[in-house]
Amino acid sequence: MSSNLGKTIDKVLADTRSDESDVRSATAPHQHDFPYDREEEAQVTRREFCNFLGLTSAALFVGAAGFAGKAAFDARRTPQLPPSKIEGAETLAPGSSLNFRYPTAKDSAILVRTLDGELHAFGQKCTHLSCPVYFERAHQRLECPCHDGAFDAKTGNVLYGPPPRPLDPISLEVRADGEVWAVGREAGSSEVLL
Numbered sequence: 001m002s003s004n005l006g007k008t009i010d011k012v013l014a015d016t017r018s019d020e021s022d023v024r025s026a027t028a029p030h031q032h033d034f035p036y037d038r039e040e041e042a043q044v045t046r047r048e049f050c051n052f053l054g055l056t057s058a059a060l061f062v063g064a065a066g067f068a069g070k071a072a073f074d075a076r077r078t079p080q081l082p083p084s085k086i087e088g089a090e091t092l093a094p095g096s097s098l099n100f101r102y103p104t105a106k107d108s109a110i111l112v113r114t115l116d117g118e119l120h121a122f123g124q125k126c127t128h129l130s131c132p133v134y135f136e137r138a139h140q141r142l143e144c145p146c147h148d149g150a151f152d153a154k155t156g157n158v159l160y161g162p163p164p165r166p167l168d169p170i171s172l173e174v175r176a177d178g179e180v181w182a183v184g185r186e187a188g189s190s191e192v193l194l
């Protein structure tokens with residue numbers, strides 16, 4: 001019984017070796033034209049895998065950076081606001097101001113014609129604690145009465161006091177007939193309009 005088993009095993013091993021040698025002898029003539037090296041193939045596969053990981057990581061990074069950039073852009077984007085005529089602006093004398101509402105009836109704003117004749121407009125809310133600013137003629141600047149803050153009448157920049165940032169600027173358009181229109185308002189860094 002055991003001798004039969006031994007013969008069977010010997011035969012299977014012999015057949016296997018024979019099959020391997022048959023394959024080698026059958027492929028040998030093509031080795032020159034199509035060299036095949038298992039070790040080298042494994043290295044290429046690892047290299048390709050590393051390239052794949054690298055490309056995947058780069059794609060993920062670019063995608064994340066794109067989303068972050070879009071979010072930052074959206075946060076700073078000025079919303080599209082409908083133009084609104086500022087009544088009485090065309091006759092405003094240099095060195096004086098008038099109040100108006102923009103972009104909605106709840107949003108108070110101030111228009112200033114400075115001594116050089118230029119027009120400048122801003123949201124009227126002080127950027128400290130939202131008191132309404134007013135135009136102080138003697139010093140030609142916008143002042144806040146609540147905590148003694150002041151802003152430049154041309155730029156809206158803080159001149160002194162506790163306000164942490166400039167007034168919200170309002171874009172103006174002077175039309176051919178002399179009418180003055182408010183056409184846009186910059187959203188403050190922490191203020192949502194509309």
Ligand code: FES
Binds near residue numbers: 145146149
């Ligand atoms: S609210 Fe204007 S300075 Fe405080």
